[in-house]
Amino acid sequence: MSDREYVLTLSCPDSRGIVAGVANLLNGHGCNITESQQYGDHYTGRFFLRVQFLAEPMAGSGNGDDVVTEEVLRGAVAALAGDFDMEWELWRCSVRPRMLVMVSKFGHCLNDLLYRQRSGLLDIDIAAVVSNHPDLEFLARSYDLDFHHLPVRRETKAEQEARLLELVDSYNVDLVVLARYMQVLSEDLCAKLPGKIINIHHSFLPSFKGARPYHQAQARGVKLIGATAHYVTADLDEGPIIEQEVSRVDHTHTPEQMTAIGRDLESLALARAVNWHAQRRVLLNGGKTVVFR
Structure with a gap:
């Protein structure tokens, strides 16, 4: 470039x-x-x-x-x-945005982003990985990336988020990506990084909240499952939508099969959203987005 x-x-x-x-x-x-x-x-x-x-x-x-x-x-x-x-x-265009990836225990989205970045398929540089669990340190290290274990407890949440902001500053990060990070960010943190945090949510419609969402979907006999990539705001999982991906399912699919399909959808929707953001193709329009693909 x-x-x-x-x-x-x-x-x-x-x-x-x-x-x-x-x-x-x-x-x-x-x-x-x-x-x-x-x-x-x-x-x-x-x-x-x-x-x-x-x-x-x-x-x-x-x-x-x-x-x-x-x-x-x-x-x-x-x-x-x-x-x-x-x-x-x-x-x-020659200055690639820098990204901090946050993850918990599910590694499929992190693994996909790491592979795409190393393969030249993602117009962004991953600066480091942050997690509230140590499980995926091996994956970050395999890509020669710094890994920061920042456990979260109710009484230490403010300190953990303050440390996260320090990392954003020290790595000169332009974008924070929640690659199945299973913690809710505080309203204060969201306000400090407006339009700079992207999350992947494991549903399209209807939205099944809480544990085992694909088991809930199978029990309700859904015909479509999907994933939504969106900007993070103080309103949980209701930020401006960047990308959605869906797949048709039927009564023969088990919860385990739906989970596997869903993880592919999550990875794809998140990768697209991150890349479009990196290429400056996403503009905020109030509570929604304009995406110039």
Whole structure:
């Protein structure tokens, strides 16, 4: 990925001239748009845009290194943003986001993320693994990753979350992923990392809470099982949805078979959500998301 390639995302009240303004700005600074996606939400009145572009030498400069700097681009976008009341972010594509993975005892999602990252299938760098149990330390170590065992008890939960935030800072983490981490994060922690925590939930509809969800599903005779990847908020398992995956089942499936199918669905939905987030393809739209796939 070139150091001269960027992604710009923005949202603002929908109005005329937004796309033209962005395109003219980039063209005027010697940038070539390589990908552009947009969406106007009729219900919220918000407009969303993701533009990927390459900064090229200015025409007639005669100097192959004469390209616009990130600082100049940020200044130009900030000026345009004031005209349209934009919320915006700009990233270099060559800078991969850093991720901290949290897990409890089920290792299928962690194993899938580790494999995808090492194989080049995930546009993100896994910085470390955190768990409230020691069971999966061997898996993290097999990928030469730091493993932090942070057990959780009711009386020490605040201290454990404070240590987690220290790790987020020390590893310079952009995203925390709950890969079947079976502890509820506090409202305070969620508020400190808004839009920066992704969870995988082991259900589609209906939602079976508590222990042995696939046994509950089998007992109710469900016809679809699934998984939901979403941003974490203080409202348990009700954050903005990024991706969902489902599979059809019937009366012949045992709870154990449903569990195996469900774990595949969880891994796939989580991997997609993480990768889209890493590629800056997910924009928040109130309590839901816009995903430019």
